[in-house]
Amino acid sequence: VQLQASGGGLVQPGGSLRLTCAASGSTLDGYTIGWFRQAPGKKREGVSCVTRDGSTIYAESVKGRFTASRDNVKNTGFLQMNSLKPEDTATYYCAADESCTVIAGVFQDMDYWGKGTLVTVSS
DSSP states (O other), X not given: OEEEEEOOEEEOTTOOEEEEEEEESSOGGGSEEEEEXXXXXXXXXXXXXXXXXXXXXXXXXXXXXXXXXXXXXXXEEEEEEOSOOGXXXXXXXXXXXXXXXXXXXXXXXXXXXXXXXXXXXXX
């Protein structure tokens, strides 16, 4: 499956953005969709997963602000990001795998990755 994240941009603190993960080459309904981000000079970290049945998992840093969802008919995943903070600035990636594994708060890597989209939160 090929993935492409889009929807990034420049937003002021407190603002919102909605990221989209478009899939091709295969249907997404057989996969869990993951969202990861990498800030400049930092390691990539997991943000959220949405499983095949729509269940969600979130990193503590984004709980209550980010909402992951999916539309299997449109073969697309979404990450709604509200109340954005400067520390949310990063390149965001979507990924896919059979499942989402989180160990001690660390999201494990997934099998399929798309190109990222840059989110900048700044006034």
